[in-house]
Amino acid sequence: MPTLKPVAAPPIQGVVPALNELPGFSPGDAIRVGVRSPIGHYRVPIYLRGKTGTVVQVIEPAMVDNEAEGFGKNAGSKRHYYRISIPMTQVWADYQGSPRDELRIEIFETWLERV
Amino acid sequence: MTHTSHIHDDGSHHDHDHPHAEISVGEKPGYYAVMETAVRELLIAKGLITANDIRHQLEVLDSRTPALGAKVVARAWVDPGFKARLLADGRAACEEFGISFYDDTQLIVLENTPAVHNLIVCTLCSCYPRPVLGLPPDWYKLKPYRARAVSEPRVVLREFGTIIPDDVEVRVSDSTSAVRYLVLPMRPAGTENLGEEQLAALVTRDAMIGVIPVTLDQEVGQ
Amino acid sequence: MSGSEDLVRRLPNDIGGFAAGSVQRVEHDLLPWEKSCHALADVLDFTKIINTEEKRRGVEALGETMIGQLSYYERWIVAFANILFAKQILSPTELAMKMAEVEARHVDAGDARG
Missing domain, CATH: 3.90.330.10 (Nitrile hydratase alpha /Thiocyanate hydrolase gamma)
Known part of the structure; x- marks a missing residue:
């Protein structure tokens, strides 16, 4: 299906984007979900820590990181986040179902490592 | 205390006495209903939100099905x-x-x-x-x-x-x-x-x- | 990982993949106070007095015992109260006195009918 939304292109010559202005990952990139254990508030479920998958989509617009938003931050320092696809057989060692079954989830850039 | 039905987080559905009885006409509101009214009225009294904000949002919620x-x-x-x-x-x-x-x-x-x-x-x-x-x-x-x-x-x-x-x-x-x-x-x-x-x-x-x-x-x- | 560490590192709402019973297709029409609580939550988010993420964090902070025993909107209103105390918008005594006042209205109404 052709996308109907304009997609941002890499900056043309002479255009310098701000730090963290452009998403660091693109659709198709292989990623691993971080394995750290923040306390207090997080939105990356433990069942996905350390799992590897693929970026499906960059979600626009960038948002306030929900680990900061949970403590009252309502603006500033927006982060890119991404729709990620992970095979169910990756997530659950004993998964019962088709090997093509997938989990999809949105994760902030701060949690993604390039594989 | 009214005998009421209540859904628990684990999905079980018990019938038992609870402090948060359903409200019906002429019945005293439960502990949490009182808390909700008190929080809402205090925030309205402080000018942080208005009764109309709440009334309007109830209409918004009712319109979404x-x-x-x-x-x-x-x-x-x-x-x-x-x-x-x-x-x-x-x-x-x-x-x-x-x-x-x-x-x-x-x-x-x-x-x-x-x-x-x-x-x-x-x-x-x-x-x-x-x-x-x-x-x-x-x-x-x-x-x-x-x-x-x-x-x-x-x-x-x-x-x-x-x-x-x-x-x-x-x-x-x-x-x-x-x-x-x-x-x-x-x-x-x-x-x-x-x-x-x-x-x-x-x-x-x-x-x-x-x-x-x-x-x-x-x-x-x- | 020791048992006590896990209590700190895993939020009590983080249950994806846990063993659990079969899905019972339960639902109920919201009670008037529950609906009012939902409208309050939305208004608190619109005004950023308590944003949605703060509400989630406030519910998590109630801990596993309360999360297990309070119903959905009971968790919300208790979380709101705690967050409003932390932000010094309300004080515990102020809320207690207001709750006593709200309760007294209904006692009076009952007496009047009696």
Whole structure:
């Protein structure tokens, strides 16, 4: 299906984007979900820590990181986040179902490592 | 204390005495209802919110039911251009259709096809496409569905009477952030002669969560 | 990982993949106070007095015992109270006195009928 939304292109010559202005990952990139254990508030479920998958989509617009938003931050320092696809057989060692079954989830850039 | 029925987080459904009895006319409100009234009235007295803000939001909530989502689905079934826009940007297409989004959420519409079956869940809380479906049912917010939909979706689907063949991919979307999902179910066979409104009448809330398909049986009794 | 560490590192709402019973298709029409609580939550988010993410964090902070025993909107209103105390918008005594006042209205109404 052709996308109907304009997609941002890499900056043309002479255009310098701000730090963290452009998403660091693109659709198709292989990623691993971080394995750290923040306390207090997080939105990356433990069942996905350390799992590897693929970026499906960059979600626009960038948002306030929900680990900061949970403590009252309502603006500033927006982060890119991404729709990620992970095979169910990756997530659950004993998964019962088709090997093509997938989990999809949105994760902030701060949690993604390039594989 | 009134004998009341109460749904627990683990999904069990006990009948027992509880301090949070249902309110009926002439009955004293329960502890938590009193707390809600007190918090609301204090915030209004301090000028932080107004009674009208609350009254208006109650009207907003009352106006959002699965009938809206059903209209979106039926339109997508009859209008390929709309369907393409809906799949490209769910929120923008719903807004184009006249359904406003009263919160900051985005909407990703997930198309069920003969090759892919989508199911939505929020394992961490109860994220749900409220602007287009209204408030979620209790089972969506309770532990059995939240815990198991991501690890054994086919077993959970069977509990709803839905058998997905092995050659169909099951795709579970777990909502954690500002993105909400709506499942665009498959249009059932035998509906070629139905109009948009008749089609919308077939589309149930549970089909837009992805736990059941849309079937012609739904028409019975409507 | 020791048992006590896990209590800190895993939020009590983080249950994806846990063993659980079969899905019972329970639902109920919201009670008037529950609906009012939902409208309050939305207004608190619109005004950013308590944003949605703070509400989630506030519910998590109630801990497993309360999360298990309070119903959905009971968790919300208790979380709101705690967050409003933390932000010094309300004080515990202020809320207690207001709750006593609200309760007294209904006692009075009952007496009047009697």
